[in-house]
Each structure stands twice: as C-alpha cells, then as structure tokens.
Amino acid sequence: TQLLEQSPQFLSIQEGENLTVYCNSSSVFSSLQWYRQEPGEGPVLLVTVVTGGEVKKLKRLTFQFGDARKDSSLHITAAQPGDTGLYLCAGARRGSQGNLIFGKGTKLSVKP
Amino acid sequence: DTAVSQTPKYLVTQMGNDKSIKCEQNLGHDTMYWYKQDSKKFLKIMFSYNNKELIINETVPNRFSPKSPDKAHLNLHINSLELGDSAVYFCASSQVERTQYFGPGTRLTVL
Numbered sequence: 001t002q003l004l005e006q007s008p009q010f011l012s013i014q015e016g017e018n019l020t021v022y023c024n025s026s027s028v029f030s031s032l033q034w035y036r037q038e039p040g041e042g043p044v045l046l047v048t049v050v051t052g053g054e055v056k057k058l059k060r061l062t063f064q065f066g067d068a069r070k071d072s073s074l075h076i077t078a079a080q081p082g083d084t085g086l087y088l089c090a091g092a093r094r095g096s097q098g099n100l101i102f103g104k105g106t107k108l109s110v111k112p
Numbered sequence: 113d114t115a116v117s118q119t120p121k122y123l124v125t126q127m128g129n130d131k132s133i134k135c136e137q138n139l140g141h142d143t144m145y146w147y148k149q150d151s152k153k154f155l156k157i158m159f160s161y162n163n164k165e166l167i168i169n170e171t172v173p174n175r176f177s178p179k180s181p182d183k184a185h186l187n188l189h190i191n192s193l194e195l196g197d198s199a200v201y202f203c204a205s206s207q208v209e210r211t212q213y214f215g216p217g218t219r220l221t222v223l
Contacts, residue, residue, distance in 0.1 A: 030209075033212075042214030100212065101157070105154070
C-alpha cells in the first residue's frame with residue numbers, strides 16, 4: 001500500500017507554463033517535505049510544511065499543506081528549464097524518529 | 113566540506129558476494145538513515161539509527177545490516193548479494209525528526 005500518492009508521475013511542459021504537483025494520503029503527517037533530485041545526486045530539501053493550511057513560497061514555487069495535514073501541493077509559476085528534475089514529497093509521522101515516507105516522485109521536464 | 117558523503121559512488125559486484133557502503137556526516141547530527149531508490153526512482157527507508165535506537169523497516173532482508181562505529185558514521189553491510197539488490201542507496205542524516213540531508217548516493221549493480 002502506497003501511503004503517499006504523488007501525481008502526475010511525468011510532466012513535460014514548455015518554458016513559461018505553470019504546473020501543479022499533488023501529494024495525497026489517507027494518513028496524517030506531522031510534517032511534509034518537498035525535495036528535488038537531479039540525476040546522479042541525492043534529494044535536496046526545498047521546503048518543510050508543518051501546520052495544516054500552511055502556504056510557503058520559494059521564489060516561483062508555492063507549497064501548500066492541506067488543512068487536515070494529509071495532502072500537499074507544489075505549484076510552479078512560469079517554469080524554467082532549470083526547474084527540470086525529479087520532485088519528491090515525503091511525509092513524517094510523529095514519533096517515527098524522522099523516518100520519511102516518500103511519494104513515487106514527479107519527473108518534470110521543462111523545454112525551452 | 114561535504115556534509116554527507118558516501119563511498120563508493122559506484123559498486124559493481126557478482127551475486128553472492130558481501131559488500132559494504134560507507135557513510136559519513138560532518139553535521140553533528142544524531143540520527144542517520146539508509147534509503148534504497150529503485151529503478152523507478154521510488155525512495156524507501158531501510159534503517160534509521162541514533163546512538164540509542166535502531167529502527168528497521170520490516171521489509172528489509174536480514175542480509176542488510178547497518179553498522180555504526182561512531183556518531184558520524186553509519187555503514188551498510190550487505191551479505192550474499194542478489195540481483196534484486198541492484199539500486200541506488202542513499203545515506204542521510206538529521207537531528208531527530210528534523211530536516212534530513214542526503215548523501216550523493218551509491219549505485220550498486222549486482223551481476
């Protein structure tokens with residue numbers, strides 16, 4: 001059973017377009033993190049959201065945590081070729097010693 | 113000044129062999145982790161460890177064993193390697209239940 005459903009799995013868009021990636025679960029998480037991974041490298045943290053309803057912005061990236069802390073979204077405005085990569089959401093449950101449950105990732109390709 | 117480092121970067125070996133992957137962090141974190149990323153890029157926790165507690169994902173075969181000589185190192189030893197063990201293995205570290213920092217990964221290929 002996949003605890004974190006991430007969609008879409010693949011996304012290919014033109015430079016300048018907007019996009020949204022979704023991460024959904026039936027479980028409640030104490031925090032949810034978004035990572036970006038480039039080929040041959042480890043995931044790099046973009047943001048952590050901890051409060052239900054929280055919205056965080058990182059330049060052209062907007063992250064939202066659902067009110068019930070079961071889902072999250074990542075919205076990218078005016079995508080650039082440099083945004084190309086694998087985006088991963090990961091949830092942490094309280095008392096789990098920080099063990100993260102990862103979604104299956106969204107492979108984003110932004111064409112110039 | 114690398115925060116989390118792993119060696120080797122690439123490991124190619126025959127079925128049945130025993131191998132180790134090393135991980136070191138210089139962040140002063142108290143918790144370290146091992147993840148496995150399969151060919152479909154799915155990342156799955158294998159172990160988490162601090163100096164008090166080892167948490168093992170129940171799906172990990174007992175051929176895999178983490179070994180921590182000290183707080184800054186968590187090595188992964190694998191016995192009797194199988195074809196299905198081929199994957200990229202990532203080490204990570206954090207303060208307990210805080211942001212995790214990942215190493216660059218070790219690509220293991222079992223022939």
